[in-house]
Amino acid sequence: MREARQRRADRIREIEAGMLPGAEARRLGWDDLEQGIKDSYRVKGRRSTTTLEYRLQHLARHLGSLRATQITTARAKRYASDRNDEGAAYGTVNRELTKLKTALNIAHRDGKLSRVPFIEMLEEATPRQGFCEPAELAAIIEKLPEQHKRWPQVCFLTGWRKRSVLTLPRSARRNGLVYLEGEQTKNKEPVAFPDEGALKSVLDEQEAYVRRVEHRTGKVIPWMFCYPDGKPIKFPDDYWRAACKAAGKPGLTVHDLRRSAVRQADALGIPRDVYKAMAGIKTDSVYSRYNITNAKRKLEAARKLPGLPEPESAVAGQIRVK
DSSP states (O other): OHHHHHHHHHHHHHHHTTOOOSHHHHHOBHHHHHHHHHHHHHHHTOSTHHHHHHHHHHHHHHHTTSBGGGOOHHHHHHHHHHHHHTTOOHHHHHHHHHHHHHHHHHHHHTTSOSSOOOOOOOOOOOOOOOOOOHHHHHHHHHHSOGGGSSHHHHHHHHOOOHHHHHTOBGGGEETTEEEEOGGGSTTSOOEEEEOOHHHHHHHHHHHHHHHHHHHHHOOOOOBSSBOTTSOBOOOOHHHHHHHHHHTTOTTOOTHHHHHHHHHHHHHTTOOHHHHHHHHTOOOHHHHHHHTTOOHHHHHHHHHHOOOOOOGGGTTTTOOOOO
16 A cells, blocks of 8 residues: 555656656656757757767766656756856856756657756856957967967957857958858858958968968968968967966957957947848848848948057057058
């Protein structure tokens, strides 16, 4: 009689948790949930698999011994609390909880769970509002080694993401434009930026650097940004952080250059729809205007963008336009 009551109580708990009470649901473990989300990322061709693995490691450490039926709203709250105690920021915990929700939703979609438990997100701080002025970036560039001096300038001028800039092939420059193909952009849509003004000067300097590396190493280098041995630049964050600290801008991120690019374009009077179209920054309001942004307006916008001030004139604020 006691065993029957216990089985009934277990069944009620499973139903209240929103899980199927059948044997399949009881066998469903963390490994199954993890495999489900990994398979989904692979099928959809998602690029952020490295980030996914990082999030899943923390989830597995806390939830890996549980069955899916044991991952309830209360257990998710405890996970968030435990991660906070470990020093994880609210934003970081929310990204992890989002992956947990996705894994549970996939199991639900596949008929393994009747519904997904409610998982409450933490209230995050106000989004970061870091910016960088041209003179400040010039001071940072001065602290960087030769191979890292120009890709931040391209980020600042174009508003493109770091990954997009660092994967830029030399063949991207053609017909007076610099192209990002769909596989290089976050939204998988191609972008083109006029190869004019300050951007052209920076890329011409980078081309000269790559040719010197080719001559010295005897290698043919297809990518735009490389180390002195010809290998592509992939993880420059340590160099960037050190240069920012030395230049008196600790904590500035490469992504802050993207925000700074838009703000500078506004200050120069470049229409937002024009610049955001070139930068690949698409919101619902901008999207409707994207197709009417013509080449002439883009060309005029690119020619307005200033280069960085000379290091010795940064204090005086004299801008050097190439």
